[in-house]
Amino acid sequence: SLSEKLQNVFKSLRSKGLLTEEDVKTALKEVKLALLEADVNFKVVKQFVKSVQERAVGQDVMNGLNPGQMVIKIVNEELVALMGAETTEIALRPGSEITVIMMAGLQGAGKTTTTAKIAGKLKQKGRKPLLAACDIYRPAAIQQLQINGEKQGVEVFSMGDGHKPANIARAAIEHAKAKGFNTVILDTAGRLHVDEEMMQELQEIKEQVEVHQTILVVDAMTGQDAVNVAVTFNDKIGVDGVILTKLDGDTRGGAALSIRAVTGKPLLYVGMGEKLSDLEQFYPDRMANRILGMGDVLTLIEKAQETIDEEKARELEQKMKKAEFGFDDYLESMSQMKKMGGISSLLSMMPGIGGSQIAEIENAMDEKKMARIEGIIYSMTPKERANPSILNPSRKRRIAKGAGVDISEVNRLVKQFEQSRKMMKQMPGLMGGKGKRRGGF
Ligand code: GDP
Numbered sequence: 467s468l469s470e471k472l473q474n475v476f477k478s479l480r481s482k483g484l485l486t487e488e489d490v491k492t493a494l495k496e497v498k499l500a501l502l503e504a505d506v507n508f509k510v511v512k513q514f515v516k517s518v519q520e521r522a523v524g525q526d527v528m529n530g531l532n533p534g535q536m537v538i539k540i541v542n543e544e545l546v547a548l549m550g551a552e553t554t555e556i557a558l559r560p561g562s563e564i565t566v567i568m569m570a571g572l573q574g575a576g577k578t579t580t581t582a583k584i585a586g587k588l589k590q591k592g593r594k595p596l597l598a599a600c601d602i603y604r605p606a607a608i609q610q611l612q613i614n615g616e617k618q619g620v621e622v623f624s625m626g627d628g629h630k631p632a633n634i635a636r637a638a639i640e641h642a643k644a645k646g647f648n649t650v651i652l653d654t655a656g657r658l659h660v661d662e663e664m665m666q667e668l669q670e671i672k673e674q675v676e677v678h679q680t681i682l683v684v685d686a687m688t689g690q691d692a693v694n695v696a697v698t699f700n701d702k703i704g705v706d707g708v709i710l711t712k713l714d715g716d717t718r719g720g721a722a723l724s725i726r727a728v729t730g731k732p733l734l735y736v737g738m739g740e741k742l743s744d745l746e747q748f749y750p751d752r753m754a755n756r757i758l759g760m761g762d763v764l765t766l767i768e769k770a771q772e773t774i775d776e777e778k779a780r781e782l783e784q785k786m787k788k789a790e791f792g793f794d795d796y797l798e799s800m801s802q803m804k805k806m807g808g809i810s811s812l813l814s815m816m817p818g819i820g821g822s823q824i825a826e827i828e829n830a831m832d833e834k835k836m837a838r839i840e841g842i843i844y845s846m847t848p849k850e851r852a853n854p855s856i857l858n859p860s861r862k863r864r865i866a867k868g869a870g871v872d873i874s875e876v877n878r879l880v881k882q883f884e885q886s887r888k889m890m891k892q893m894p895g896l897m898g899g900k901g902k903r904r905g906g907f
């Protein structure tokens with residue numbers, strides 16, 4: 467996978483002491499190949515490599531980073547920039563003014579599913595969505611939308627298959643006005659390939675009703691094709707935002723990297739599964755981290771592997787995966803962390819962890835505090851240690867008493883524990899294994 471390839475590249479960088487211009491060049495040549503193999507658009511790759519090259523050569527290596535980490539940092543930042551840097555929301559009109567959203571895309575891309583997923587998100591935000599069944603071609607398309615709408619508790623407007631999509635759209639908007647819906651999502655028909663008729667149909671909808679947001683749905687599994695599809699749709703009908711589906715599969719991140727760069731249109735959400743809850747906001751920084759196998763965390767992982775007992779580490783990792791990670795393991799992982807030394811230098815390499823958080827964690831790792839934490843944990847029953855979710859207020863009071871601390875200290879520890887657990891979940895492979903991580907998305 468791309469992330470594995472990049473990891474190999476960075477590994478070879480890290481094994482050197484000083485980064486020369488030649489090193490940067492060699493590394494970027496490999497990065498280029500890896501990106502191309504991941505189906506990233508050729509022009510995007512070229513531009514990407516150029517900007518990293520320009521930044522990397524001749525730049526001061528930051529304090530606390532080795533030259534290899536510095537290149538990772540730059541590659542990571544450039545990936546984020548390439549994908550748009552900021553999170554973009556679907557633009558909605560305020561209050562009771564109706565927002566009309568048209569979904570577009572090829573057949574099978576995930577339009578109908580995503581329509582229902584978005585409806586759920588909008589409902590959570592307090593919007594009143596109405597879904598309109600404008601796919602009159604695909605057998606059972608209307609029924610599929612109705613079933614999904616029902617699951618989400620969202621009304622579906624349909625007129626059967628005897629009307630033109632533009633007319634269905636107009637009638638749906640009238641219905642929305644009459645019934646107090648403020649968001650209408652048009653689920654349109656796709657074809658297997660880009661074709662004139664499909665484009666004309668979408669154009670006709672846009673001519674006859676006021677569409678405020680055109681959202682293109684593309685299948686990430688189609689790689690480079692997804693980018694071509696995005697370009698064509700944007701040229702022909704105009705696109706405001708893109709949703710990339712099926713990122714849960716064995717897909718490479720190529721499409722996510724290229725679409726924004728090539729079309730200039732933001733990615734809004736990513737589809738992470740068939741369930742209607744499997745729609746996630748698109749975060750460029752997260753995507754970049756996942757493509758790089760968690761960015762600088764790679765280094766952290768490597769460092770951790772040098773000192774952590776492999777056996778124990780594997781055990782811990784298994785537990786974390788199965789969410790069985792308890793306080794006993796927490797103690798164990800804290801002592802492992804101590805063995806690794808210089809916790810702040812480790813933490814500073816992690817994307818998304820800032821100075822104040824480092825100070826907080828450093829603080830918690832303080833010897834005296836560690837002893838108090840141990841005291842609290844040893845005042846728990848084995849069952850409580852294994853299963854922290856059973857810690858109710860009366861148990862916490864008892865534990866506080868046993869450890870001779872204030873209950874607020876117990877609460878703080880539980881909170882800290884939950885945070886670490888969450889953090890560790892986001893870092894598959896940290897606690898050992900032979901660098902064998904699942905590749906990206
Ligand atoms: P449409 O033809 O564009 O309306 O596509 P559909 O919504 O009917 O989806 C086609 C297939 O892709 C269905 O089997 C969906 O369950 C599936 N699908 C849609 N989105 C996702 C996703 O994010 N992940 C996965 N694994 N499957 C998806």
Ligand code: MG
Binds near residue numbers: 577579
């Ligand atoms: Mg459909």
